[in-house]
Amino acid sequence: MRRGHNLGAVGEFNQAVILDLIRRAPDGLSRVEVAQASGLSAQTASNITRRLIDGGLVREGERLITGPGKPRTLLRLNASSRYTVGVHLDPTVITYALLDLAGSVVADHRARTPTAPDPAGVIADMAHEISAILERQSIPREQVLGVGIAAPGPLDASRGNVLDPPMLDGWDVVPLRDALSQATGFPVVLEKDVTAAAIAELWVDSGPRRDNFAFFYYGTGIGIGLVINHEVLRGASDNAGDMGHIMVQADGPVCSCGRRGCVGDLVVPHRIVQRALAAGLIAADSPVDRADFDDVDRLFTEFTVLAMRHDAVSREIVMGVATQISRAIVSIVNLLDVDTIVFGGPFWRRIEPALLGAIRHLVNTDPALIPKHPIHIENSGIGEDVAAIGAGCLVLDQSLAPHTSALLISR
Amino acid sequence: MRRGHNLGAVGEFNQAVILDLIRRAPDGLSRVEVAQASGLSAQTASNITRRLIDGGLVREGERLITGPGKPRTLLRLNASSRYTVGVHLDPTVITYALLDLAGSVVADHRARTPTAPDPAGVIADMAHEISAILERQSIPREQVLGVGIAAPGPLDASRGNVLDPPMLDGWDVVPLRDALSQATGFPVVLEKDVTAAAIAELWVDSGPRRDNFAFFYYGTGIGIGLVINHEVLRGASDNAGDMGHIMVQADGPVCSCGRRGCVGDLVVPHRIVQRALAAGLIAADSPVDRADFDDVDRLFTEFTVLAMRHDAVSREIVMGVATQISRAIVSIVNLLDVDTIVFGGPFWRRIEPALLGAIRHLVNTDPALIPKHPIHIENSGIGEDVAAIGAGCLVLDQSLAPHTSALLISR
Numbered sequence: 001m002r003r004g005h006n007l008g009a010v011g012e013f014n015q016a017v018i019l020d021l022i023r024r025a026p027d028g029l030s031r032v033e034v035a036q037a038s039g040l041s042a043q044t045a046s047n048i049t050r051r052l053i054d055g056g057l058v059r060e061g062e063r064l065i066t067g068p069g070k071p072r073t074l075l076r077l078n079a080s081s082r083y084t085v086g087v088h089l090d091p092t093v094i095t096y097a098l099l100d101l102a103g104s105v106v107a108d109h110r111a112r113t114p115t116a117p118d119p120a121g122v123i124a125d126m127a128h129e130i131s132a133i134l135e136r137q138s139i140p141r142e143q144v145l146g147v148g149i150a151a152p153g154p155l156d157a158s159r160g161n162v163l164d165p166p167m168l169d170g171w172d173v174v175p176l177r178d179a180l181s182q183a184t185g186f187p188v189v190l191e192k193d194v195t196a197a198a199i200a201e202l203w204v205d206s207g208p209r210r211d212n213f214a215f216f217y218y219g220t221g222i223g224i225g226l227v228i229n230h231e232v233l234r235g236a237s238d239n240a241g242d243m244g245h246i247m248v249q250a251d252g253p254v255c256s257c258g259r260r261g262c263v264g265d266l267v268v269p270h271r272i273v274q275r276a277l278a279a280g281l282i283a284a285d286s287p288v289d290r291a292d293f294d295d296v297d298r299l300f301t302e303f304t305v306l307a308m309r310h311d312a313v314s315r316e317i318v319m320g321v322a323t324q325i326s327r328a329i330v331s332i333v334n335l336l337d338v339d340t341i342v343f344g345g346p347f348w349r350r351i352e353p354a355l356l357g358a359i360r361h362l363v364n365t366d367p368a369l370i371p372k373h374p375i376h377i378e379n380s381g382i383g384e385d386v387a388a389i390g391a392g393c394l395v396l397d398q399s400l401a402p403h404t405s406a407l408l409i410s411r
Numbered sequence: 412m413r414r415g416h417n418l419g420a421v422g423e424f425n426q427a428v429i430l431d432l433i434r435r436a437p438d439g440l441s442r443v444e445v446a447q448a449s450g451l452s453a454q455t456a457s458n459i460t461r462r463l464i465d466g467g468l469v470r471e472g473e474r475l476i477t478g479p480g481k482p483r484t485l486l487r488l489n490a491s492s493r494y495t496v497g498v499h500l501d502p503t504v505i506t507y508a509l510l511d512l513a514g515s516v517v518a519d520h521r522a523r524t525p526t527a528p529d530p531a532g533v534i535a536d537m538a539h540e541i542s543a544i545l546e547r548q549s550i551p552r553e554q555v556l557g558v559g560i561a562a563p564g565p566l567d568a569s570r571g572n573v574l575d576p577p578m579l580d581g582w583d584v585v586p587l588r589d590a591l592s593q594a595t596g597f598p599v600v601l602e603k604d605v606t607a608a609a610i611a612e613l614w615v616d617s618g619p620r621r622d623n624f625a626f627f628y629y630g631t632g633i634g635i636g637l638v639i640n641h642e643v644l645r646g647a648s649d650n651a652g653d654m655g656h657i658m659v660q661a662d663g664p665v666c667s668c669g670r671r672g673c674v675g676d677l678v679v680p681h682r683i684v685q686r687a688l689a690a691g692l693i694a695a696d697s698p699v700d701r702a703d704f705d706d707v708d709r710l711f712t713e714f715t716v717l718a719m720r721h722d723a724v725s726r727e728i729v730m731g732v733a734t735q736i737s738r739a740i741v742s743i744v745n746l747l748d749v750d751t752i753v754f755g756g757p758f759w760r761r762i763e764p765a766l767l768g769a770i771r772h773l774v775n776t777d778p779a780l781i782p783k784h785p786i787h788i789e790n791s792g793i794g795e796d797v798a799a800i801g802a803g804c805l806v807l808d809q810s811l812a813p814h815t816s817a818l819l820i821s822r
Contacts, residue, residue, distance in 0.1 A: 153781065154781055154782060154783055156783070163783060211647070212647040224746070226746075226747075228639065228644055228646070233639055233747065234748070235623060235639070235747055235748020235749065235782075236623040236748050236749060236750040236782070236784065237748055237750070237782050237783070237784050238748070239748045239781060239782045239783075240746065240747050240748040241746070241748075242745040242746065242781040243742075243745065243746055244745070244781075245741065245742060245745060245779035245781075246657070246658075246742050246746075247657075247658035247659065247661070247672075247738075248658065250658070250661045250662070250663075250670065250671035250672060251661070252661075255779075256778065257777070257778040257779035258778060259661065259738070259779065260661035261658075261661060262779070327658075327670065330656065331654075331656060331657050331658075331742070332746065334653040334654065334655070334656060335635065335637075335651065335652070335653065335654055335657075335743065335746065336637075336644065336646055337645070337646020337647050337648055337649070337650045337651040337652075338646065338647060339647040339648070366668070367667065367668040367669060368656035368666075368668035368669075368670065368673070370564065370565055370650060370653040370655075370656075371565060371646075371647070371648050371650045372565055372567070372648070372650075373647065373648050
C-alpha cells in the first residue's frame with residue numbers, strides 16, 4: 001500500500017539530488033547550473049549548496065567569467081571529506097576498497113579467503129584489516145561513513161545473515177552484518193555481491209545507457225545485478241540476481257539441480273579450464289576441481305593467453321562459452337527489456353578479448369531476441385574489484401543518493 | 412539522472428494516495444482513518460477529501476458512532492462517477508470490458524478477431540463496439556476517462572505502434588493507439604498484454620503478497636507480467652515480460668529460434684492438444700495447427716475434462732507441462748526474487764485443476780530454487796478477461812494511482 005508523501009524528507013531528497021549532480025560533474029558546476037540541472041529554484045538550490053559547503057561535502061573552486069555579469073563560482077565535491085570501506089567476501093579472495101566521497105579508490109587490499117570453515121576468524125581478520133587500511137591512510141574514524149560488505153547469496157538481508165552460499169563451507173546462517181559492526185564499531189550494510197557490483201556501475205558510470213541494465217558478474221561463479229529505472233532490483237528477500245540455472249545447452253552436462261546445460265555450470269572458469277585440459281591445450285599434473293582455486297586461476301590465465309591465437313580448438317571452446325552466455329543474456333533481455341549488459345568481475349578481463357565481440361554479435365543476431373532495439377554489450381569501466389567497490393558505494397548510496405522511496409512516509 | 416523534487420506534484424500525489432486508500436476500503440473510511448493510514452496531517456487529509464467529494468469521485472456515506480465524540484462520516488468511492496473501457500486484442504478474440512472507478516466490470520463483450528489481415532477494419536470495429544457498449548449502459552462520453560488497449564508485443568510504446576506480433580498477420584507497424592484515439596475521440600493508452608494483466612492484479616487485489624509478483628499469462632501464447640516493489644516493470648522499450656524462449660526441456664522439440672525445449676513452444680494450448688491427439692486421448696478429423704483457433708479451443712476443453720480422470724496418459728501430459736512451466740518459473744524467481752506467481756489468462760481456468768497443485772509442489776521443491784522463502788502459486792482472482800480489465804485499469808492507474816515517479820520534475 002502506498003503511504004502519503006513525506007514533506008519533511010523533501011529537503012534531504014533535494015540535497016541528495018544536488019550532491020549527486022555536483023558529484024557527477026568533475027569539472028564543477030556553478031550555482032546557476034545546479035539550479036537548472038535539478039529543476040529547483042535558484043533560491044532553494046543556493047540554500048542547499050550552502051548547507052553542503054558548511055558540512056564540508058562540497059567546496060567552492062575557481063571563479064568562472066562567462067560574460068559581463070558576476071563571475072560564477074564553480075562548486076566541486078570535496079572528495080576527501082568522507083570515506084567508506086567496501087569489502088567483498090568471495091570464496092577465493094577477500095577484497096578491500098577504501099573509497100572517498102567521489103567513489104574513487106584511495107587504497108585497496110586483497111587477502112586469500114581461508115579455506116577452513118571459520119567465519120568468526122574471517123570476521124576478526126576483516127576488522128583488523130579495515131583498521132589497518134584507515135591507519136595506513138591516516139584517516140580518522142569519524143570521517144568514515146560506514147562499511148559495506150558484499151557476500152554471495154542467498155542472504156537473509158533483514159537480519160544481516162549470510163545463509164549457505166556455495167563454496168563457503170561452514171557459512172550456514174552467519175550474522176555477518178552485526179558481527180562485523182561489533183568488531184569494527186562502524187555501521188555495516190550487507191548486500192548480495194552482484195547487486196553491489198550493479199551499484200558500483202550506477203555510482204561510477206552515469207551514462208545514458210545506465211537506466212536499465214544488467215551487470216554480468218564473472219567470478220568463481222556467475223551472477224547478474226539488475227538495474228531498472230535507475231534503481232537496483234533486489235526482490236522480495238534481497239536475493240535477486242541468480243541466473244545460474246538458466247538452461248542454455250540441450251546436450252550439456254547434468255547440473256547439480258538435475259537439469260542439463262545450466263549456464264552457471266557451463267561457463268565458469270573451472271569448467272573452461274577443464275575443457276581446455278581435456279582438449280590438450282593446457283596441462284596439469286592432476287585433475288582440476290572448482291575448489292582448486294589457485295590452479296584454476298593459473299590455468300585459466302594460460303588458456304586465455306592461448307585463446308588469443310585463435311586456433312581452431314581454443315576457438316571452439318570460446319565460441320561455446322560465448323553462445324552459452326549469449327543465450328542466457330537473451331532470456332534475461334526478453335524478460336526485463338534491459339538495453340545494456342555490462343560485463344565485469346575478477347575473471348572477466350582476461351577472457352574479454354576473446355568473448356566480448358562474439359557475445360555482442362550472438363546476442364544481437366539471436367532469433368530468440370524479442371526487443372527491437374540494439375543490445376549494448378560493454379565492459380565495465382571498473383576493475384576486478386567491482387563488488388568491493390560496489391559495497392563501498394552502497395554506503396555512499398544509502399547515505400547520499402536520492403531515492404524516491406525516501407519520499408514516502410515510512411510505516 | 413535524477414531530477415529534483417516537484418513540489419507542485421505533491422498535492423496531486425497525496426490526492427492519489429487518499430483516493431487509493433478509499434478505493435481499497437469497500438466498507439468506507441472515516442477522515443481520521445484516512446489521515447492515519449496516509450500518514451498525512453488531519454487538515455491536509457480533510458482538504459483533499461473535500462476536493463474529491465466536490466469532484467464527485469468520493470461520496471459521504473453513513474455516520475459511525477464509536478464513542479462520546481462527534482460521529483464519524485464514512486467516505487466511500489463513488490464508483491459510478493467515472494468509467495474506462497479496456498480492450499484486449501488477441502490473435503483469437505477481441506475482449507471489451509467497461510469498468511467503473513472501482514475497477515468493477517460493468518459490462519463486457521467478446522468478438523472473434525478477423526483472420527484476414529485488416530488492421531484498419533479491426534480498429535473501426537473496435538471504435539464501433541466501444542460506442543455501442545457506452546450506449547447500451549447509457550454512459551455519457553464525458554464520464555469516460557479513456558480507453559486502454561492491451562496488445563501482444565513487441566510494441567513501440569513511445570509511438571503507440573504494434574510491431575509484428577506473432578499470429579497477427581498484417582500487423583506490421585500499426586499505429587494502434589493513435590488510430591483508435593482518432594476513431595473514438597477518447598484518449599487511448601497502449602500496453603503490452605501481460606503488463607496489462609499485471610496491472611489488473613495490482614488494481615483489483617491489494618493483498619500483502621502483491622508487492623513482488625509475476626503474472627503468468629496463459630492464452631494462445633504465454634507471457635509474464637512483472638511487478639517489483641508494487642510497480643509494474645516495463646523495461647527500456649516497454650517490452651518486458653517475454654519468457655517464451657526460456658529453455659526447460661533438454662530433449663524437447665526444436666523451437667523456431669533454433670534451441671530445443673523453449674517453454675513458449677511446449678506448454679501452449681495447441682501443443683497440449685497435439686500431444687493429446689498423438690496419445691489417442693482425443694480425436695480430430697485432420698491435424699491441428701496453432702492457427703486452427705476454434706479446433707484448439709474445443710479440443711483443449713476436451714483434454715482438460717479427460718485430465719480430471721487422472722489416467723496415466725493424461726497425467727503424463729499434465730505432469731510434463733507442469734514440469735516445464737515450473738522450470739521457467741524457477742528461472743524467473745531466481746532472477747527477480749518474486750515471492751508470488753499468479754496464474755491466469757483465457758485458457759488457464761480449464762487446465763488449472765490439473766496444473767496448479769503440481770506446479771506449486773514442483774516449484775517449491777526444485778533443487779534449482781535459490782530464495783529460501785516459500786513461493787506462493789495462486790490463481791488470479793480475475794476472470795479470463797484479465798488483460799482487457801487490466802487495459803481498463805491502466806487508464807484508472809494513469810489517471811488516479813499514486814506513482815512516486817510523478818514526484819520528480821520532468822525534463
